[in-house]
Amino acid sequence: MMELPSTITARDGVAMDTNARGRFGDLVFGMLARLAGWFILLVMVGIVIVLVRGGWQAFSAFGPGFITSTAWNPISNHFGAATSIFGTLVTTLIALVFAVPLAFGVAFWLVEMASPALARFIETAVQLLAAVPSIIFGMWGFFIVVPFMAHYIEPVVTHYLGHVPGIGQLFRGAPYGTGLLSGGLILAIMITPFICSVMTDVFVSIPAVLKESAFGLGATRWEVMRQVVLPWSRQAVMGGIMLGTGRALGETMAVTFVIGNSNRMGWSLFAPGNTIASLIALEFPESSAGSLKLSALLALGAILMIISFITLACSRIFLQRGTSS
Amino acid sequence: MMSASQSQPTDAGGWQRGGAQAVRRRLVERSVSLLCAMATAVVLFLLFSILWTLVTRGAGGLSLPTFLHSTAAPGTGGGLANAIIGSCEQTGLAALIGTPVGMMAGIYLSEFSQDGRIVSLVRFVSDMLLSVPSILVGLFIYLIIVEPAGHFSGMAGTLALAVLFIPIVVRTTEDMLRLVPRAMREAAYALGAPGWRVILNVCLRSARGGIMTGILLALARISGETAPLLFTSLGNLNWSTNLNAPMASLPVTIYQYAGSAYDDWVQMAWTGALLITVAVLATNILARWWLTRNGSAQQ
Numbered sequence A: 001m002m003e004l005p006s007t008i009t010a011r012d013g014v015a016m017d018t019n020a021r022g023r024f025g026d027l028v029f030g031m032l033a034r035l036a037g038w039f040i041l042l043v044m045v046g047i048v049i050v051l052v053r054g055g056w057q058a059f060s061a062f063g064p065g066f067i068t069s070t071a072w073n074p075i076s077n078h079f080g081a082a083t084s085i086f087g088t089l090v091t092t093l094i095a096l097v098f099a100v101p102l103a104f105g106v107a108f109w110l111v112e113m114a115s116p117a118l119a120r121f122i123e124t125a126v127q128l129l130a131a132v133p134s135i136i137f138g139m140w141g142f143f144i145v146v147p148f149m150a151h152y153i154e155p156v157v158t159h160y161l162g163h164v165p166g167i168g169q170l171f172r173g174a175p176y177g178t179g180l181l182s183g184g185l186i187l188a189i190m191i192t193p194f195i196c197s198v199m200t201d202v203f204v205s206i207p208a209v210l211k212e213s214a215f216g217l218g219a220t221r222w223e224v225m226r227q228v229v230l231p232w233s234r235q236a237v238m239g240g241i242m243l244g245t246g247r248a249l250g251e252t253m254a255v256t257f258v259i260g261n262s263n264r265m266g267w268s269l270f271a272p273g274n275t276i277a278s279l280i281a282l283e284f285p286e287s288s289a290g291s292l293k294l295s296a297l298l299a300l301g302a303i304l305m306i307i308s309f310i311t312l313a314c315s316r317i318f319l320q321r322g323t324s325s
Numbered sequence B: 001m002m003s004a005s006q007s008q009p010t011d012a013g014g015w016q017r018g019g020a021q022a023v024r025r026r027l028v029e030r031s032v033s034l035l036c037a038m039a040t041a042v043v044l045f046l047l048f049s050i051l052w053t054l055v056t057r058g059a060g061g062l063s064l065p066t067f068l069h070s071t072a073a074p075g076t077g078g079g080l081a082n083a084i085i086g087s088c089e090q091t092g093l094a095a096l097i098g099t100p101v102g103m104m105a106g107i108y109l110s111e112f113s114q115d116g117r118i119v120s121l122v123r124f125v126s127d128m129l130l131s132v133p134s135i136l137v138g139l140f141i142y143l144i145i146v147e148p149a150g151h152f153s154g155m156a157g158t159l160a161l162a163v164l165f166i167p168i169v170v171r172t173t174e175d176m177l178r179l180v181p182r183a184m185r186e187a188a189y190a191l192g193a194p195g196w197r198v199i200l201n202v203c204l205r206s207a208r209g210g211i212m213t214g215i216l217l218a219l220a221r222i223s224g225e226t227a228p229l230l231f232t233s234l235g236n237l238n239w240s241t242n243l244n245a246p247m248a249s250l251p252v253t254i255y256q257y258a259g260s261a262y263d264d265w266v267q268m269a270w271t272g273a274l275l276i277t278v279a280v281l282a283t284n285i286l287a288r289w290w291l292t293r294n295g296s297a298q299q
Helices: A004-012 A015-062 A082-113 A116-131 A134-161 A180-205 A208-216 A221-250 A253-258 A276-286 A292-324 B002-012 B014-061 B064-068 B081-111 B117-130 B134-149 B154-179 B182-190 B195-223 B250-258 B263-298
Strands: none
Touching: A015 A292, A015 B081, A015 B117, A015 B134, A015 B154, A015 B195, A082 A116, A082 A180, A082 A221, A082 A276, A082 A292, A082 B014, A116 A180, A116 B014, A116 B195, A116 B263, A134 A180, A134 A253, A134 B014, A134 B250, A134 B263, A180 A221, A180 A253, A180 B014, A208 A221, A221 A292, A221 B014, A221 B134, A253 A276, A253 B250, A276 A292, A276 B134, A292 B117, A292 B134, B014 B263, B064 B081, B081 B117, B081 B154, B081 B195, B081 B250, B081 B263, B117 B154, B134 B154, B154 B195, B182 B195, B195 B263, B250 B263
């Protein structure tokens, strides 16, 4: 730190000289920085325009019915988005149902209960889980989770919940192991670290005096969490959950391995299905350039983009508001 | 009268009710703690299950031929050499392209706030790009590069990875530059240094540890990406370092092999998965170690 100023004077020499060179340098540097910034805007605008234009053929061929149609027939050239949108939303919902409590539990434990050394170890483990490539989750899911689901979880769940009126039909069907439930579970494991690290950051950043005054009144850790920390950090926590949702919506490789890849829509969570991303990954190599099928896939991509942009924008707004308050 | 009759029962059983409530509160506290500890145990168990599976199934294929031979037909004893070199080439080039662009954009966000609204717009868009589904980036590069060129290429894969790489570097560069104390900038300006020298020689220099961490993390992230490479570099069964031709990569090879019906291909997929996970996790640990070492050195 101390040596820096002397380096600069030594290199720049006379002040007069610095001014002329400096102004030119500032001009070039400023231009480069602005170019880089604008390049990012350009990429984003490019992605939007290119995907919408690529999907236009399908949008104009099927009209608004594209979104509500469940067809996916490459032979008769009938394509619809309903099944894969349904699969995307259902798997994401399942993922959230499992990931949010899990992430909350880990974050709560890390912030309030763990010893510093143990907390550092667990935090590293959580970050490593977040870093594992999605294809690894896919392989692990396909070879470990799917057989486990098929042999142990699904038959048992069907046995106990399959005849409950109302929710029973969610848990019926052949226990293949692959399906919406398995896809959702893998997604849950993948997004838990993201939600957890946002929650940990938020819980740590709450002013100590708020927690201390609640503890001083005799509140337990859970009461402090529920009545002080959570109300205070509600928005940022929502932002973290939305961030996880965004990840789950667009996740491709892990889901492709375990979801069973079938264009079906039904009540059973055990039945194979597909998501927008898995459908694109599977069908894209089999569609020729310029075909209606390719255009339908690009239209699906555009729909996925819109869904995830809305989610991510919400997440940004929540996080900004949550951390500024 | 009303208040008296209402307070009567509480007064009568006051200590008892308090006692029951205290027991209930303690019970809730205990069970929440237990549930949280269980949640942590579950997450740890999942991580170790993944690592254990990779080591037990992948270690069997770790031999010299795996690193020396290219992928081959099932039963003929191929390796992963072309996939490893393809992954290294595409990831490395993507980092070379992405680092300067990402750093300049990060500098723009942190140092050019006089540009006003457009800076916040770029920040917002960069954050969106950070979490855009990677498969969409693959489609984008396919449409603007692969389709016009008429063939898949390593260059297209590189560019798709670069698009994923840039926003991570933007974010860390901006965050790290914001941590540079104002006094340091002012001292440099007071000595007559022009703005760009202040940023390059003072700010970037003091933030380089953090930025390096960001670059390493970005590298780890893109080296495991599969979806964007499916439509851009496609994969190649032979040894190829030509950027203008389809190029193999570890993740895509794993994807193709894992779903196959041949035992030796599945074995290769596990070995590749082990290699890539070890590389990614080691890079992550290195990056975090670097950050803590650098952070403590600054204080």
